[in-house]
Amino acid sequence: MPRAGWICPVQCALAARRWLSDKQGMNTDLPIHDALAPLITALQNRGRAVLQAPPGAGKTTVVPLAMLGAGLTEGRILMLEPRRLAARAAAERMAETLGQKAGETVGYRVRGEAKVSKATRIEVVTEGILTRMIQSDPELSGIGAVVFDEFHERSLNADLGLALCLEIAGALRDDLLLLAMSATLDAAPVAALMGDVPIITSEGRSFPVEVRHLDRPLDKKARLEPALANLVIRAVSETEGGVLVFLPGEGEIRRVEALLKGRVPAGCHIRPLFGAMDFAAQRAAIQPATDGRKVVLATSIAETSLTIQDVRVVVDAGRARRARFDPGSGMARLVTERVTKAEATQRMGRAGRVAEGLCYRLWTKGEEGGLSLYPPAEIEAADLAGLALELAVWGATPTDLPFLTQPNPGAYAEAVALLHMLGAVDTAGRVTDHGKTLAKLPLHPRLAHMLALAGPQAAELAALLADRDPLPFSTPVDLSLRLEALRDPKGFAERRPFAANRGTVERIRAEAKRLRGQAGPNAPQKTPAELAALAYPDRIGLRRKGDQPRFVLSGGKGAVLDDHDLLANARLIVVTDTDGNPREAKIRQAVQISESEIRGLFADQIGWRDICAWSKRDRRVVARRQEMFGAITLDDRIWKDAPSESVAWAMLDGVRDLGITLSDAARRFVARVELIRAAGQDLPDMTPDALMDGIGDWLLPHLTGVKTAEDWKRFDLLPALRGMLDWNQMQALDRAAPAHFTTPLGRHIPIDYSGExxxxxxxxxxxxxxxxxxxxxxxxxxxxxxxxxxxxxxxxxxxxxxxxxxxxxxxxxxxxxYPRHPWPEDPTQADPTLRAKPRGT
Structure with a gap:
C-alpha cells in the first residue's frame, strides 16, 4: 500500500534529476544517477530502503541531494558518517555542488565543530550525534529522513542508531524515512531487519585494476614497515599518478614515512592521512597534488566515504587495526589483524576510480584464500559500556531492540557491571539520575563519571585519556608526564629527552576546553591520581611482593610494569591504559596514588574480612584479618583467635591438597567395609574418590587442632572412618568381617581384608x-x-x-x-608360647 501523502514516485525522480542537473558543479553522469528513480520510488512507497553502490558511484554526495530535490520530506535529512573527516568532506562537497558554503543548505556536525543554520536541510553528522539527538528528543522532531552511509562498516553507533530509528518509526514516526547505504554489504539481512524493504543496486562504474601479489610470502620474522616501504618504492618506479598506501595505524604510517624520505623521486610528496590529524593536514592528503605526484600513507579511513583525487595506484599492507574487548579482563585493546576479503576489495577499488589502475598487495595470491570474508561488526568485539548506558537511558535491553547482531551476553553483562560500579544503573539495571548525567557527556562512561563528580578540574585528564597517548611509545608510563606535556609543551620539550606529539597535544587541549563547558559544578580540588581513580576504581593496583613490578588490581586482574619504569617501585598506582592482555596486562599508562587518597575516595567501599585458608606455599592453615578495597589488601594482620571451626574448614582444603594417606589400621578397616559392601550390606562407600568427595561430612568434626602438613602426617584417620558407621552398622561389620583373630594365647591379631x-x-x-x-x-x-x-x-x-x-x-x-625357641615334634600337643628357653637349657 502507498504511504500516507503519496505522490507519484516517477515525478519525484524526474524532479530530483532536473533539480540536480540545474545545480552548479553537479556531475549528472555518475553511476548512482541510474539508481535514483528506483530508490526514490522505494522511499516514496515504503519509507525505507537499502542501497548498494560500490565506491565511486557517488551515493554519499548525490543521494541526499536527490532526496531533497524530490521533495520526499519537509523535514531535515540527517546523514550519518562513521568518521569526522568523511562527514566534513561530504558536506562541503554537497554545498559546493549547490554553489554554497557548508552551513547553508548543507551543514555538518561533528565532535567539537558544527556548521549548521536555520536554512540547513541536509545535515551530515557523525554517528554518535544521532544517539544524542534521539535520547533528547525521541520523536526526532524536525527530522524527515535518516540516511546511514557506509553501513557496511557496522560501527556500534550505526547499529544502535538504526535499531533506535526502527523503533521510533514503528511506534512514534511512521513518516520517518530510513535509508541504509553501503558499498560492500550482504544487504539481505539489513533489508529483512528493516521490514523486508527493497534493495536498490547501483552497478557503479570502475576501471579495471590489475592486482600484483608477492612472489613468495614474507619471512615471519620480517618487519612490516621495511617490507612495505620497499613495495612502495617499487610501485612508484613502475607506475604514474597518485599512490594510496594502506597501513594499520599512525605508528606504522610514521615509520614508513621515515623510511621513504630520501628514497622517493624528487617531486613525489608523502602525505600521511589518519583520523587524529588536524583537518588542514587531512585536506592536503585528499586534494590533488599541485605539482609532481603524491604518496598518501593512510589508515582504513581511506577505504570508503572519502574520495582521494588523482589516485591511480594502491599499495596494501594487508593489515587492519581493530578494537577488541575482553570481558574476562574488562579491558579493551587494539589488535592488528589480517584484512578481510571485503576490505581488500574496497582498497583495491580505490585505484580504479577515474582510470585503469594497479594494486600491489603485500601477500601472495595463495595467502588470499585464508582471508575472512568480512570484518566483525563492532558490536561483536568492542567495549559495550557506552551501548549499555544508552540502552539503560532508553529503558531497554538488547533483546528489546532490532539489532542486526546481538551483543555478546558476557561482554554486555560486564558492561552493565561497570555501570553499576559507577552508580550509573541500579541493581535492576535501571538508569539512575547519575547515569542520565553521564549519558549526556561525550565520553566513555568511566571518564564521564570522573567529569561529573570532579567538575571542570577533570576536563584536562578526561580529554587526555579519551585521546591517544601524546608521548612516544617507549616513554615511561607515568601519567604525570602527559599532563606536564599538555600544560607546558615548550618547557616539557626542553626538560625531557622525548617530545610530545604537537598535533595530539593541541587537539587534547582544545577538547579539554570544550569539556570544561560541559562539566558538572566545581568540586573540592583533587590530585590527578584521585581523578584517575574515580574513572578507574577497578584498576587501582597494589604491588605484589617480589623483585618484578607486578600488580594486583582492585578489580581482581593482574598487570605488569617494565622493570626500569619510573613507577616500578610504587606501592599503589592507578592504571589508566594497558595492552589488554587477558592473562597479565602490560601497563602503558598509570599514576602513583597514596593510600590516604584511596581511603578518602572510597571509605565506604573499604572493609575488613577474616581469612582462614590453606596455603600451599606454607603448607599450613593461614588465619589473617585483612582490610580490603576490592581485590587489593591495604592492611594485613594475623588472626590470633580464629575459630576452630574456621581452621577446620580451611584444613579441608589442605587435605585435598595433601591427599589422604591411610595408616595400616585404617586401611584394614576400609578393606573390611568395602568387602561387606560388595556382599550387599548397607555401609558407607569408602573408596578413595568417595572419601575425598564427602570429606566435609566425615572428616571435618575430627580436624580440631590440625593446622599443618606435619599435623596431618601424624593424624590417625581410623576414628574418623569408624565414625562413618552407626552402632548397628558396626555390629553387622564385626559379625561379618571381624577385625581380629584371637590366638591360643588370647592375643588379638588384626585381620587384613585387602587381599584376595x-x-x-x-x-x-x-x-x-x-x-x-x-x-x-x-x-x-x-x-x-x-x-x-x-x-x-x-x-x-x-x-x-x-x-x-x-x-x-x-x-x-x-x-x-633358633635353638633357644621350642620346636616340638608334635605341635598339636605343645603349648603356645612367645618366649624363648632360658639360657643354658
Whole structure:
C-alpha cells in the first residue's frame, strides 16, 4: 500500500534529476544517477530502503541531494558518517555542488565543530550525534529522513542508531524515512531487519585494476614497515599518478614515512592521512597534488566515504587495526589483524576510480584464500559500556531492540557491571539520575563519571585519556608526564629527552576546553591520581611482593610494569591504559596514588574480612584479618583467635591438597567395609574418590587442632572412618568381617581384608596346640607363620595339614637357626608360647 501523502514516485525522480542537473558543479553522469528513480520510488512507497553502490558511484554526495530535490520530506535529512573527516568532506562537497558554503543548505556536525543554520536541510553528522539527538528528543522532531552511509562498516553507533530509528518509526514516526547505504554489504539481512524493504543496486562504474601479489610470502620474522616501504618504492618506479598506501595505524604510517624520505623521486610528496590529524593536514592528503605526484600513507579511513583525487595506484599492507574487548579482563585493546576479503576489495577499488589502475598487495595470491570474508561488526568485539548506558537511558535491553547482531551476553553483562560500579544503573539495571548525567557527556562512561563528580578540574585528564597517548611509545608510563606535556609543551620539550606529539597535544587541549563547558559544578580540588581513580576504581593496583613490578588490581586482574619504569617501585598506582592482555596486562599508562587518597575516595567501599585458608606455599592453615578495597589488601594482620571451626574448614582444603594417606589400621578397616559392601550390606562407600568427595561430612568434626602438613602426617584417620558407621552398622561389620583373630594365647591379631582372602600374620610358636584352621564365617584365613625373627616361613590355609606335612621340614631348618625357641615334634600337643628357653637349657 502507498504511504500516507503519496505522490507519484516517477515525478519525484524526474524532479530530483532536473533539480540536480540545474545545480552548479553537479556531475549528472555518475553511476548512482541510474539508481535514483528506483530508490526514490522505494522511499516514496515504503519509507525505507537499502542501497548498494560500490565506491565511486557517488551515493554519499548525490543521494541526499536527490532526496531533497524530490521533495520526499519537509523535514531535515540527517546523514550519518562513521568518521569526522568523511562527514566534513561530504558536506562541503554537497554545498559546493549547490554553489554554497557548508552551513547553508548543507551543514555538518561533528565532535567539537558544527556548521549548521536555520536554512540547513541536509545535515551530515557523525554517528554518535544521532544517539544524542534521539535520547533528547525521541520523536526526532524536525527530522524527515535518516540516511546511514557506509553501513557496511557496522560501527556500534550505526547499529544502535538504526535499531533506535526502527523503533521510533514503528511506534512514534511512521513518516520517518530510513535509508541504509553501503558499498560492500550482504544487504539481505539489513533489508529483512528493516521490514523486508527493497534493495536498490547501483552497478557503479570502475576501471579495471590489475592486482600484483608477492612472489613468495614474507619471512615471519620480517618487519612490516621495511617490507612495505620497499613495495612502495617499487610501485612508484613502475607506475604514474597518485599512490594510496594502506597501513594499520599512525605508528606504522610514521615509520614508513621515515623510511621513504630520501628514497622517493624528487617531486613525489608523502602525505600521511589518519583520523587524529588536524583537518588542514587531512585536506592536503585528499586534494590533488599541485605539482609532481603524491604518496598518501593512510589508515582504513581511506577505504570508503572519502574520495582521494588523482589516485591511480594502491599499495596494501594487508593489515587492519581493530578494537577488541575482553570481558574476562574488562579491558579493551587494539589488535592488528589480517584484512578481510571485503576490505581488500574496497582498497583495491580505490585505484580504479577515474582510470585503469594497479594494486600491489603485500601477500601472495595463495595467502588470499585464508582471508575472512568480512570484518566483525563492532558490536561483536568492542567495549559495550557506552551501548549499555544508552540502552539503560532508553529503558531497554538488547533483546528489546532490532539489532542486526546481538551483543555478546558476557561482554554486555560486564558492561552493565561497570555501570553499576559507577552508580550509573541500579541493581535492576535501571538508569539512575547519575547515569542520565553521564549519558549526556561525550565520553566513555568511566571518564564521564570522573567529569561529573570532579567538575571542570577533570576536563584536562578526561580529554587526555579519551585521546591517544601524546608521548612516544617507549616513554615511561607515568601519567604525570602527559599532563606536564599538555600544560607546558615548550618547557616539557626542553626538560625531557622525548617530545610530545604537537598535533595530539593541541587537539587534547582544545577538547579539554570544550569539556570544561560541559562539566558538572566545581568540586573540592583533587590530585590527578584521585581523578584517575574515580574513572578507574577497578584498576587501582597494589604491588605484589617480589623483585618484578607486578600488580594486583582492585578489580581482581593482574598487570605488569617494565622493570626500569619510573613507577616500578610504587606501592599503589592507578592504571589508566594497558595492552589488554587477558592473562597479565602490560601497563602503558598509570599514576602513583597514596593510600590516604584511596581511603578518602572510597571509605565506604573499604572493609575488613577474616581469612582462614590453606596455603600451599606454607603448607599450613593461614588465619589473617585483612582490610580490603576490592581485590587489593591495604592492611594485613594475623588472626590470633580464629575459630576452630574456621581452621577446620580451611584444613579441608589442605587435605585435598595433601591427599589422604591411610595408616595400616585404617586401611584394614576400609578393606573390611568395602568387602561387606560388595556382599550387599548397607555401609558407607569408602573408596578413595568417595572419601575425598564427602570429606566435609566425615572428616571435618575430627580436624580440631590440625593446622599443618606435619599435623596431618601424624593424624590417625581410623576414628574418623569408624565414625562413618552407626552402632548397628558396626555390629553387622564385626559379625561379618571381624577385625581380629584371637590366638591360643588370647592375643588379638588384626585381620587384613585387602587381599584376595582375609589374612593374618603371627609367630609360628603362637599357633602351637591349634588343631583347627582359623575361619571368618565360612572363609578360611590365609595365615602367614613367622620365624622368631619375624620372617615368613610358611603361608597356609590349612593349619592341621601344615602340622602333618611341611612342619617337619620347617622344624629341621629352624632348630639350627633358633635353638633357644621350642620346636616340638608334635605341635598339636605343645603349648603356645612367645618366649624363648632360658639360657643354658
Amino acid at each position: 582372602s582375609p589374612e593374618i600374620s603371627l609367630r609360628l610358636q603362637e599357633m602351637f596346640g591349634q588343631t583347627t584352621h582359623p575361619m571368618v564365617g565360612r572363609t578360611p584365613l590365609r595365615v602367614t607363620l613367622l620365624s622368631p625373627a619375624g620372617r615368613p616361613v610358611q603361608t597356609t590355609m590349612d593349619i592341621p595339614g601344615f602340622w602333618a606335612s611341611s612342619y617337619a621340614d620347617v622344624r629341621k631348618d629352624m632348630r639350627g637357626r
